[in-house]
Amino acid sequence: MTNPRILAHFQESADLKMKAASVLAQPIEQAIELMFTALSNGNKILACGNGGSAADSQHFAAELVGRFERERLPLPAMALTTDTSILTAVGNDYSYQEIFSKQVQAFGQAGDILLAFSTSGNSGNILAAIEVAHERDMRVVALTGKGGGKIGKILTDADVHICVPHDRTARIQEVHLVSLHCICDGIDVALFGDDA
């Protein structure tokens, strides 16, 4: 009765997690350092993505403003994917390409972090947001896949690139979620130590 396709999804997901761990541990650690430094300096994190990656942006903001696993003060992470008045106004009056970059112009300050999710690395509105972040002296943590696409090409050495070694959107999103949880845990550890 059980569906072999379901078992194959779980197997592929588990296999990729084991494969990705060794490749991604270092950039994830760098992302934690970058974000913790920014938060310690009174800066904030702006998160964006499309579709499932919009969900990741909001999931991350929820863990930081609310809590992950330990009680702490709210931390300033803001998803740029939630204000449908802004999204539809900018999409309608300017272009869909600018729905995130206009918000980075509005809210981004030097020292803030842009957390950008794109499984293909090619979404135009994410590329535009990264460009504006660079103009504002913000550093970028990009979670991508499929070789990193155009995003991989515009990141600088000051940015962090967490590029999942896979070509299937669903599998990449699953690794993005574990990476996001690692970052939340790393921020808690930086605040409280690792003995809890």
Place this chain on the structure above:
Amino acid sequence: MTNPRILAHFQESADLKMKAASVLAQPIEQAIELMFTALSNGNKILACGNGGSAADSQHFAAELVGRFERERLPLPAMALTTDTSILTAVGNDYSYQEIFSKQVQAFGQAGDILLAFSTSGNSGNILAAIEVAHERDMRVVALTGKGGGKIGKILTDADVHICVPHDRTARIQEVHLVSLHCICDGIDVALFGDDA
């Protein structure tokens, strides 16, 4: 330089996926059948959850209204987590407990499916939504963890319970995401066959 905690998160996530696959394949298959039947009959899916599970609700709606891996007509899945005017009005005038159940009363019709995400199985607003769904002759697909909590106790034999065998919220959410992708894939296969 790499952080052993990061590797441990990936390892735990991969291990749980392998362990969960055999337990969850059957309820996931039942969920696919239930949803495909509902969609085929012209019914719709209403999705809800809090925090990371709100993100899952919206991720699911995005895959169905937009697309998962194959081009097809938009399918009617609606996240009850996105209209902040409704959420704040009901939260303020009634109670936070009713933010989803009032929407199930408003939008739910006999034959529709409630897709409910709760890692603890205990969130009051999800329990309330399930109760109203039952009153409306809707069937429920519940994704939980931690033994299923109170949700496990109010589901009926006509519902489907995808209960992740783990106690850590982050890990449960990661398995919910793979389960959600399996359901999207299963719906595509039911529409198109499994040869693509």
